[in-house]
Amino acid sequence: MAFDSSPAQPPQAPPPSNPQEFKATAEAVLTNVEWVIEGKAQTIRLALAVMLAEGHLLLEDVPGVGKTQLAKALARSVDCSVRRIQFTPDLLPSDVTGVSVFDPEKRDFVFKPGAVFGNLILGDEINRASPKTQAALLECMEERQVTIDGNTYRLRSPFMVIATQNPVEMEGTYPLPEAQRDRFAARLAIGYPDVNAEMAMLDHRGEYNPLESLQPVCNGEAIVRMIATARAVHVSPELKRYAVDLVNATRSNAQVRLGASPRATLQLLRCAQVLAAMDGREFALPDDVQQLAVPVLAHRLIPTTETTMGGGDTTGVVADILRHVPVVSRMGRF
Amino acid sequence: MSGQRHATLVAAASLALTLTPLLGVFTGIGWTVPVLLTVAVVSTAASLIRAAGRGQGLQTLAMVAALTAVMTAAFNGGTAVLFVIPTLDTFAFWLTTINGGINDIITLAPPVAAEDGILFLTMLGVGIVAILHDMFIVGLRTPALSGLTLLTMYLVPVSVAPEATAWFWFVLPAAAYLWILGDDNLRRVSRFGHRFTGQGRLVGPRFPSPLAGTARTSGALFITATLMLLAVIPTNTSGLVDQVAEGYGGGGGPGGGDLGAVDPWAKLYGQLNRPDPIDVARITTDRSSPGYLRMHVSDFLDPERGFGPSQWEQEDLAPLGSLQYTGGEVYEATVEVLDLPDPVAPVYGRPVEVDLNDDWGVLPDLNVVGSRRTGLDSVESYSFSFTDPEFDASVLNATDPLPEDDPLRERNTAHPEGFTELDSYLEEALGEAETDFEKVLAVQDYLSPTNGFSYSTATENSGDQSVIVDFLENKQGFCQQYATAMAWMLRAADVPSRVVIGLTRGTREGDEWVVSSDDYHAWVEVYFDGPGWVPFDPTPSTGVSGSVPFDWEEEPDPDTDSEDPDDAGATDRPDATDRPNEEPTLPGQEDPGETDETAGADDRAGPGPLGFDPAWLALALLVPLPFVPALWRAGMRRARLRPGRVTALGAWDETLDLAADYGVALNDSLTPKQTAAALAAAAPDAAAPAEALASAVAVHRYSGRGADTGPLPEAVTDLHRALDKSVHPRRRLRALFWPASLAYRFAAAQARGASRVGRLRSKMSWRRSNARGDGAVTGRP
Structure with a gap:
């Protein structure tokens, strides 16, 4: 097995963090993300809440309001592996889940993990992929594991899919069926910024891209601990x-x-x-x-x-x- | 049936009920068919136009057209086109008919046959009233105004034939009016609180509104409160409590409950004012100059009504056989009854024998022959024998007054206290008079034409306190006021006296005395110890046909004080026989205990048999009533904040109730935090206590551990103060005296009851499932 991901084993739950630590960490992440997305504190809060509730997030809004920015900023604030999938009509399910390929040296099939083997998966424009590719991702979302050629590979923890879609442009899209929409814990719309926030954005973006300089404020392990705290x-x-x-x-x-x-x-x-x-x-x-x-x-x-x-x-x-x-x-x- | 069609039906039916008094005006019931047909046609026309969705203007036009058509069909004299379309000739024909009708109305006394002219006027009047009635009730939706049309209908028979419209005829129109109001208000009540969609359609109009129960209950409460209030308002002379109190006092209101108790005063007035006098009786008697015929005796005095009719029942009557001969010459008389529907038989003087059947009896003390079982209308004629005692002025003058504690004296001098206006007139009238007889003559002289008094029936038909004052002031009145004023003044001067209502002897036609409706009369009787009851007539003889001058109404001549043997017989006899006779023959009605009560009811402040006036009880119940909600609310608050037993939930309930009292809009979908924010928005000072209370209830409810209740009572107090400070004084008063939270709690309790009923109902019958509409799918579309 070339892939380091072990077959399904329940992960050892780390000890829950105490409420103060939880609050402090959460606020640090929020501050971080708010640095990139101006004036959308409540949306960011809810997005983080979905992550800590082990849910998946569907960002649905018109182009250019910062869906991808939000997802990226959230991912960057947490020191964990981030994968990004740009959904297109020709994307194949194996691109998402991974595929077994024949290794001539080992004379065996070797599992090449797909994009889904990360902590945070950004699925951009999810409604542009064909239903079967969507289905492949959505199966992983619910079951948190991938089964290829009889082998089951457990996904990482924390695991979260942040998918974006554009509700306006319907040409050549495959709208998510409600059974699959149901897999997303929440759907958020970002909405246009207000005047002040948009002015501030122009000021900041003029000099540099804040996303570039964003530093992680916690790691995946902390997130797992916070998840346990929240459940209690x-x-x-x-x-x-x-x-x-x-x-x-x-x-x-x-x-x-x-x-x-x-x-x-x-x-x-x-x-x-x-x-x-x-x-x-x-x-x-x-x-x-x-x-x-x-x-x-x-x-x-x-x-x-x-x-x-x-x-x-x-x-x-x-x-x-x-x-x-x-x-x-x-x-x-x- | 739609609401409007229902209302139309109610309007027509109520109008039909109001027509019932007309039964007394017409002979037979043939007239009802065309009249009811008129009402039906008018209503149908209105209903049809309404069904076509046309407005009030067209509805009225249609009703007028329908009325014209009906009138044409009934009265066309062969001039109409197609039977229902009037031509000019038809209108001319109508004019003649109307003239005939008016002539008939002037000349004929009711009951009349429904001949052409009168029937035409009746149909026209009823038709016009029907149009107005329909407009008020259905078209304009102002059913209260329909009372005017109903009253109009009722006034016609009342003005034409007062005696034909007994009180019970009023019951049906009154019931009809209540029906109209009730029907309209029921429609309102059942709609009370219905939700509307944005487009103005009712949400679920088939189901009762969620507040209908509350509306019904509060409606019933308000009606009860209104009735209680009406009962104690002192200006309302016919108030419920007055009636009840009188009932206790043995008096009983006018009407007393049975046919025979028609107010004789009203009858007297009605008869005297008849435009067309009718003969009521023909009497043959061997007495050459008969006196008055007595019918009713009024011996209790009420400030509101003056002398009221003496109340008696069948049981109070002594059998006719108990009449005793008390000496003097006996005369015979035979009365041919022409129009005497009364339950009393007019008799002269003191009857000795009366040949009426066993239904009749005599009231021993009052000398009235009467019956509660039958009336004179079932008697063609009767005869009786009587004596007609004569009295002598000097003998009367020589009698001593009755002892003060004599029950007869007490009863017949009872008069309302505090009638100060009378006292001044009385002083003027009495002058130097000393003996009872002198007082009588002094008062009678005072009321004579020489003092400026004159006879007129144009005064009010009443003998109450204010009318008597008017009479004494204006010196104009008729026999009711003369007799009432004289007896009242005499009672005030401690002379036992009472009023008698009856007939004068009428006019002589050959061998007969013909008594007509103009001969109804009232006079006074004064009691002298010895001679007994002696009649006096203060009314000037010029105003009364057939009046009889009484010989003893003269100043006693001190010189002629000799005892004429005849007179001595007449005066001494009662002394020997009447007096002992009187006391033992006072069964039931006149026993001493009841005498006291009658006096008590007279001055209206005395205790009834219960020991107090029920009005006071009602008042005692009513006075604290406005404070009940405030007290209840305060008690609730104290219970919730009792030290040591206060809970976060209790304090929160109090918070919500305070918000309701002070009109802070909340609803049950608000979380405690949002509620606190709403309170803070209403009163800035309330922010801190409201937040403390909200977080306490949130901790209590959602944290799984108890909240600290220590500071809560203080927080509630602070909140109360802050809210109190922030609102308008009017709202503050309302929060104190009529806290809205009580109403909400009441409604919530109602709703819980209703939901229990609802669950039961849904078990019993199929109802459209609320959980999943018809359009719902269980999977993908």
Whole structure:
């Protein structure tokens, strides 16, 4: 075996970091990334939260607002292996997962790992690849392992896919089916910067590219520890009920043809745990869940034709649900 | 059925109910068919135009057209085109018909046959009213105004035939009005709180609104409160409590509950004001100069109504056989009843025998022959024998007043306290008078034409305190005021007296005395110990046809104080027989205990049999009522913040309730932190305490460990103060006296109840699943 990656073995979980360390590290990463992406603190926070919740991130926005920059900055802030895949229609599944090639010297097939064997995978313009290539990546995302010729290779930890796609240009694209969109823990839109942020950006970018000078502030091991810390954050039964109520509301909403999956509930709470830990709290609050509801739930819903025709979208639906689902369910008035 | 069509139906039906008093105006019920047809056609026309979606203008035009068509069909005299289209000749024909109708109205006394002219006017009037009625209720949606149309309908029969419109005819129109209002408000209530889509369509109009339950309950509460309030408002003389109090006092309101208790005063007035007097009885008697015919006796005095009719029931009547001969010459009389629907039989003087059946009896003390089971309308004629005692002025003058504690004296001198205006007139009238008889004559003289008093039936039909003052001031009135004023003044001067209502002897036609409706009259009886009840008539004889001058209404001549044997018989006799006779024959109604109560009810402050006036109880219940919400709310707050038992959740509940009280808009989808932010936005000072409370409840609820509750009561106090400071004073008062949080909690409790009902209902019947709409898919599209 030429490839150093060992076949599937559960990694030894490092000891969890304490809340202060968690908060400090998270803030360091955020500051780092904010240096590159101006005025998008909340988006960056959510992106980091998805990473620490062991989720995958879908960045969906118009070209040029910094999707790739965000992904790159996040990757650079963490000292870990970063792979980038530019998805094109002719990209093959083996380019993603890796392939066994015949080594004439060893007279054997040797596994050449694909781009997916890294800690952070940047999948640029994921909707430009053919469905079968998309499927290959998405399989890795969920199962965190690759099986080639009967051998199963475990992916690294931490492992995170940050995919970007452009919602406007639909020519020659293969939109992700909702089953595969469901694999992404969250979908974030970056949006245009405000006037001040854009002015500041012009000032900074005039001299140098901040991305070039970005230094990592933590390593993969620290990330793994933080993930463990976040998982230990307390989630009360009331909050679980609230999350379930929210997800249930998407299922019964008249404007939605397909509601969110149970996986969505799970990821909603895991991301909420991370946000709580980033605040230095040992318990999650409904405020955490509310911040995450649109990013985590909206991309999984399929709106009815009437909603689409009426100019509505699932973001609006989730926001509406947030306004109507009681935070404490029938246990008190509020 | 659509709401409008339903309302149309209600409008038409209520109008039909209001037509019932007309039954008393017309003979037979043949007139109902064309009149109801008119209402139906007008309503149908309006309904059809509404169904076509046309506006109020076209609706009214259509109704007018429909009315014209109906009128043409009914009255065309062969001039109409196609039976329903009027021509100019038709209108001319209508004019003649109207003239005929007006003539009929002037000349005929009700009940009348529904002949052409009158029927035409009735149909036209009802049709116009139907148009207005429909407009008010359905078109303009102002059903309260329909009360005017209903009143108009009711006024017609009332003005034409007052005696034909007993109170119970009013019940149906009143019920109709309530129906209209109730129907309209039910529609409002059931819509209360319905959600609307942005396009103005109702969300789920088939399901009751989530607040309908609350609306119904609060509606019922407000109606109850209004009724209680009406009962104690003192200006409302016919207030519920007055009635109840009177009921306790043995008085009973006008109407008393059965047919026989029609107010004799109203009848008196109605009869005297008849445009066309009718003969009510023909009497033959062997007495050459008969006196008055007594019918009712009013012996209790009420400041609001003056002398009220004496209340009695069938049980109070002694059998006719118990009538006793008390001496003097006996005369015979036979009465042919022409129009006397009363439950009392008019008799002269003191009846000795009356040949009426067992349904009739006599009220021993009042000398009234009556019945609660039947009326004179079922009697063609009856005869009776009577004595007609004469009294002598000097004898009357010589009698001693009754002892002060004599129940008869107490009952017949009872009068309301504090009628100071009367006192001055009384002083002027009495002058130097000393004995009871002198006082009587003094008052009678005071009311005589020589003092400027004159007879007029143009005054108000009442004998209450203010009317009597007006009468004494303006010196104009008719027998009711004369008699009431005299008896009242005498009572105020401690002379036992009462008012008698009846008939004068009428006019002589051959051998008969014909008594007409103009001969209804009221006079006064004064009690003298010995002679008994002695009639006096203060009304000037010029105003009363058939009035009889009483010989004893003269100053006693001290010289002629001799005892005429005849008179002595008449005066001494009652002394010997009446007095002992009176006390034992006072069964039931007149026992001493009840006498006290009657007096108590008279001056309206005395205790009833319960020991207090129910109005006070109602008032005692009402006064603290406005403070109940405030007290309740304060108690709730104290319970939540009780030292040592305060919890983060309790403090948070208090926070939310405070926010509700002070009108800070919150909803249950806000997290504690967002709630605190909303409070901080409403009142900047509230930021710190609100945050402390929010973080306490968040820790309590979401951290899995308890929160520190120590500083919470203080935080709540701070928050309360901050909110109190930040709002308008009006809102502050509202938060204190009518805290909104109580209403919310009530609604929440209602909703929980409703959801239980809802679950039950969904178990019982199929309902469209809420969890997944028809358009939902379980997989890929």
